[in-house]
Amino acid sequence: MRRLQGLRREGKPITRQVRVVAEALGVKERAVWRWLADAERDGAGVVVTGPRERASTRFTVTAEVRHLFALWKGNVAAVHRELVARAARQSPPGYVPSLPTLHRAIQRDLDPGERAGLAAGERAARKHDVFLARPRGWRNQVWETDHVQAPVLVDVEGAARRPWITWFTDCATNAITGLAVTPGYPSRESVLAALRSAVLREAPYGPFGGLPDKVRMDRGKDFLSTMVKAVFDVLDVGVEDLPAYTPHLKGTVEGLNRAVESMFLAALPGYARQPRPGKRPSRPRDEVLLDFQDFTARLLDWVQWWNTSHRPAPLGGKTPLEAWQADPTPLRDVPAADLWTFTLEDAGTRILTTRGIRFRTRDYAAAWMTGKTGIRVQVRYMPHHDHRIEVFDAATGRYLGPADLADQATEEQISAVRRARAARTRRLKKDLEASQRERYAAATEPGPPQRLGSLSAAEADRELGQATESDLSKLALPDLIPHPPPPAHWRSPPGIAADTAPPLPRPAASTHVEPLTDAPPEPGSHPAGDA
Numbered sequence: 001m002r003r004l005q006g007l008r009r010e011g012k013p014i015t016r017q018v019r020v021v022a023e024a025l026g027v028k029e030r031a032v033w034r035w036l037a038d039a040e041r042d043g044a045g046v047v048v049t050g051p052r053e054r055a056s057t058r059f060t061v062t063a064e065v066r067h068l069f070a071l072w073k074g075n076v077a078a079v080h081r082e083l084v085a086r087a088a089r090q091s092p093p094g095y096v097p098s099l100p101t102l103h104r105a106i107q108r109d110l111d112p113g114e115r116a117g118l119a120a121g122e123r124a125a126r127k128h129d130v131f132l133a134r135p136r137g138w139r140n141q142v143w144e145t146d147h148v149q150a151p152v153l154v155d156v157e158g159a160a161r162r163p164w165i166t167w168f169t170d171c172a173t174n175a176i177t178g179l180a181v182t183p184g185y186p187s188r189e190s191v192l193a194a195l196r197s198a199v200l201r202e203a204p205y206g207p208f209g210g211l212p213d214k215v216r217m218d219r220g221k222d223f224l225s226t227m228v229k230a231v232f233d234v235l236d237v238g239v240e241d242l243p244a245y246t247p248h249l250k251g252t253v254e255g256l257n258r259a260v261e262s263m264f265l266a267a268l269p270g271y272a273r274q275p276r277p278g279k280r281p282s283r284p285r286d287e288v289l290l291d292f293q294d295f296t297a298r299l300l301d302w303v304q305w306w307n308t309s310h311r312p313a314p315l316g317g318k319t320p321l322e323a324w325q326a327d328p329t330p331l332r333d334v335p336a337a338d339l340w341t342f343t344l345e346d347a348g349t350r351i352l353t354t355r356g357i358r359f360r361t362r363d364y365a366a367a368w369m370t371g372k373t374g375i376r377v378q379v380r381y382m383p384h385h386d387h388r389i390e391v392f393d394a395a396t397g398r399y400l401g402p403a404d405l406a407d408q409a410t411e412e413q414i415s416a417v418r419r420a421r422a423a424r425t426r427r428l429k430k431d432l433e434a435s436q437r438e439r440y441a442a443a444t445e446p447g448p449p450q451r452l453g454s455l456s457a458a459e460a461d462r463e464l465g466q467a468t469e470s471d472l473s474k475l476a477l478p479d480l481i482p483h484p485p486p487p488a489h490w491r492s493p494p495g496i497a498a499d500t501a502p503p504l505p506r507p508a509a510s511t512h513v514e515p516l517t518d519a520p521p522e523p524g525s526h527p528a529g530d531a
Helices: 002-009 015-025 029-042 063-071 076-088 099-109 112-120 122-126 188-199 226-234 247-263 292-308 320-326 336-342 411-436 457-466 494-500
Strands: 142-149 154-156 159-161 164-170 176-182 214-217 238-241 345-351 357-359 362-365 376-381 388-393 399-405
Touching: 002 015, 002 029, 015 029, 063 076, 063 099, 063 112, 076 099, 112 122, 142 188, 142 247, 154 292, 164 188, 164 247, 176 188, 176 292, 188 226, 188 336, 214 247, 226 238, 292 320, 345 357, 357 376, 357 388
Parallel strands: 142 214, 214 238
Antiparallel strands: 142 164, 154 159, 164 176, 345 376, 357 362, 362 399, 376 388, 388 399
8 A cells, every 4th residue: 555655646657556456465446446545544554455344343252252152062043042131131231233243253253263162172172273293203212102992892702892902102103013902991901011012022023112212191090000100110211191181292192093993993893883774873683793812813914014014194105114124223122031020010028838829818829839838939910810920039039930820710610600790780780770760750830850659658668667777766776775864963854853763772671761861871881772
């Protein structure tokens, strides 16, 4: 505008320049002429190129509108109804913008991320944020680890379950260095098993491995357990504990969690998120599921393909194996025996007796214990693997050997016990649901809830008589320790005094009766009635 004003003051034609400005800004020529006239009228050389707005009178989003927008989960029509209702209760009625005006104000004054955050929370707002990528670094500089539940139903001893995968990935090469699969919910044992497979480079784990400089993890209780932290301290591996619910801070392993589902798990039988016809999303009854062994074998094959054949975009056309081998960074290896010892939990010292080693109220024995009773040993074990312990000499730390559980039950006995426990659990759950199920009448008008289910007085008395423990007063024994009478110098009502007064002593068989006095009896004498 300043340039056009200068040309006009010099008396030069500006029609061509106005046409050029209009084409550059994508507006009509008359809009540029109007902007020029406004600039000359206001005496300012700069105007805002765009439609003129009445900034002083237009409606803007207030704190009240923001709160209502969050309360109604982004429903602008509901926010408008609430504003109308609140304005009607005021005297005089307050100003309420029209629904289109409110829509325009929210679209103009609130960013897309802010609107998503107010409507659906912080996770929805995070989708509109911009994140910076970390430098690639070098191999074994940083690892990331996480648990992920596979959305695939697997046959685990006759029950359909979704297994969990625990893995470690190298941030520089996108290689999966190690993993462990757990049929049930993972624990610190899953983390230690995955760590062993990630660190070891010998067959069948290599060539990826070695000790990393640092491991990133979220606030999972398994990763932050005392045992896992002690293992990382012994191996001289730093731990970066990330805040909870911040997946963008460990994007490498989170990207792997998403990739394994879309590239591998979605094609397996029993995929839990498969769209199915009909109203009910349940899987067909005749669907054959993979057993746990087959699922683990297929997952390991896919990991091998990921490390050796897949070419992620950040690696510039290289596979993780090629990127790993092209990196000259030296590796820190740990012998397998030492790593096994470091990843065992310490259970303290015991005395080797003729029955073996007593651990958790059970006896463990082995053939190498012959002739060694009486020595003090140190017990180490893998969490949740209670069928075997590892024994070391308490004085020298030398490894003595494993010890197995003595008198261990057979597989048939264990299966029978598990079936009995499952039946008891189902029966107890059914009884609890039946006892706690309440039915209420449907209401068409405001009022208190009306419980359904009639009960006769005889049925109520019979049921209350069976549940004696519900009335604690029936458990009391008032006659066990009777209350003593009140002292004589207390002033009590006549009725209470008569009831609580001690009974008068009966006279003896003789005709002589001693008078009652308040004086205590003399030593060696007996009160009347005690003879």
